[in-house]
Amino acid sequence: MTTFNRSIEPRIKSLLFKKRAILIFGPRQAGKTTLAKKILSEFGDSGEYFNCETASVRKHFVIGNPDILKELIGNKKIVVFDEAQTIQNIGAILKVFIDTYPDVQIITTGSSSFDLANKINEPLTGRSFEFTLYPLSLSEICKIKKISRDEFNEYLRLGVYPAIVGEDDVNTRENLLKNITTNYLYKDVYIFESIRNPQIFEDLLKLLAYQIGQIVSINELSKSLGTSRTTVQKYLTLLEQSYVIQRVYSFSRNHRNELKKAFKVFFLDTGIRNAIIDALETPFEDRVDKGVLFENFCIAEQWKTGSLETFPPKIYFWRTDTKLEIDIIKVTNQKIEAIECKWSTQDVSFKTFLKKYPAATTKVMTPSDLIS
Structure with missing residues (x-):
C-alpha cells in the first residue's frame, strides 16, 4: 500500500506539546487515521491509539471525571482518539482532562465537522489547534x-x-x-x-x-x-x-x-x-x-x-x-x-x-x- 507524506504533517508536529489538543477534521477515507498513526509512531511506547467507535474505549469518557480517562491512557505522553465525534460531550470531557493533565498531548480525528465541531470547538476554545485533511493534492x-x-x-x-x-x-x-x-x-x-x-x-x-x-x-x-x-x-x-x-x-x-x-x-x-x-x-x-x-x-x-x-x-x-x-x-x-x-x-x-x-x-x- 502506497504511503503518502501529507503536507499538513509538519505544521501539526510543530504544535505538539503546547498544552492544547490537536483536532484533525476531514472526510472519511481521506487519511486522517493514517496520518495520526504516523505521527504517533515516532513516539514509540510513549504513544497510544484509541478507536472511539469501540465500546471499551467510550466507557472511559465521563463528564467531570478526568481520572477515568487517565486510567485508559496510563502514562502515555501522546494519544490519538480516532473518530472522536462518536463520544458524547467529547469537548467538555477533553477540556477538563487538558486542564488536569496539560502535559499529555491529545490528537483527535473526526469525519464530520458539524458534529465534532459542535461538541468540541466551544468547550475547547483556546485549548486546541484545528486542521482539515482533504483528499490528496x-x-x-x-x-x-x-x-x-x-x-x-x-x-x-x-x-x-x-x-x-x-x-x-x-x-x-x-x-x-x-x-x-x-x-x-x-x-x-x-x-x-x-x-x-x-x-x-x-x-x-x-x-x-x-x-x-x-x-x-x-x-x-x-x-x-x-x-x-x-x-x-x-x-x-x-x-x-x-x-x-x-x-x-x-x-x-x-x-x-x-x-x-x-x-x-x-x-x-x-x-x-x-x-x-x-x-x-x-x-x-x-x-x-x-x-x-x-x-x-x-x-x-x-x-x-x-x-x-x-x-x-x-x-x-x-x-x-x-x-x-x-x-x-x-x-x-x-x-x-x-x-x-x-x-x-x-x-x-x-x-x-x-x-x-x-x-x-x-x-x-x-x-x-x-x-x-
Whole structure:
C-alpha cells in the first residue's frame, strides 16, 4: 500500500506539546487515521491509539471525571482518539482532562465537522489547534511519482482519495470509489442528523453534481425536489459540513453589473461527483464535462493548498450581468488574483475585470500547468 507524506504533517508536529489538543477534521477515507498513526509512531511506547467507535474505549469518557480517562491512557505522553465525534460531550470531557493533565498531548480525528465541531470547538476554545485533511493534492502525489497526462485524466475521473491513487488496477480503483461513495460519503449525516427524507437528500446531491460550474438557485432546487427552501438550505449545509461539497460565492466590491449574492457548488473530490451520477465513462477525452471537471479540480486544489496557511485565502468566482466570468478569484490579505481554468490552450481576456480591479494579478491554469 502506497504511503503518502501529507503536507499538513509538519505544521501539526510543530504544535505538539503546547498544552492544547490537536483536532484533525476531514472526510472519511481521506487519511486522517493514517496520518495520526504516523505521527504517533515516532513516539514509540510513549504513544497510544484509541478507536472511539469501540465500546471499551467510550466507557472511559465521563463528564467531570478526568481520572477515568487517565486510567485508559496510563502514562502515555501522546494519544490519538480516532473518530472522536462518536463520544458524547467529547469537548467538555477533553477540556477538563487538558486542564488536569496539560502535559499529555491529545490528537483527535473526526469525519464530520458539524458534529465534532459542535461538541468540541466551544468547550475547547483556546485549548486546541484545528486542521482539515482533504483528499490528496497534486503536490502530495508528485512527491512520490511523476504525473502523466493520462494519470491526471484519471484523477479527474476517479478522484484523489489516497486508496484510489495508491491502487494500480483500474477496476479496483473504480470499486474503491464506489465503496467510498456508497458506504462512507454521508454516513455521519445519517447517524448524527435527522434526515426526514433521505431520498430528497440524495436527489439534491445528484442535482448538484450535474450543476457544477453553474449558478445555483435555491428556488429551482426546491421546486425540482418538491421540498421547501429551508430544507434545501439545511441539506446544503450538511453536505458542506460532511466534506462532500463547498459553496463558492460571487466576488464583488459593489461595482456596477457584478453579480452580488450568487453562488456555485463544487465537490471536494471530482471522483465522488462522478460516482454519484454514474459518470465514470472512458475515454476521458470524449467526455462533454471535462471542462467543468477541470474547473472543479482547480478549485479543490485551491482549498487544499489554502488549508496549509494560517489564514487561508478566500476563494470566489466573478461574473457580470452580461455573463462575463472568471473561474477563480483568490483573495489573500486584500491582494486579488484572477485565475481562469482552461482545459485546452486558448486566448483568455481579463480586460474587463482589470478595468474594475487594476491592482489584481492574473493567471491562466491548464492541465499542463498543474502537472508540470
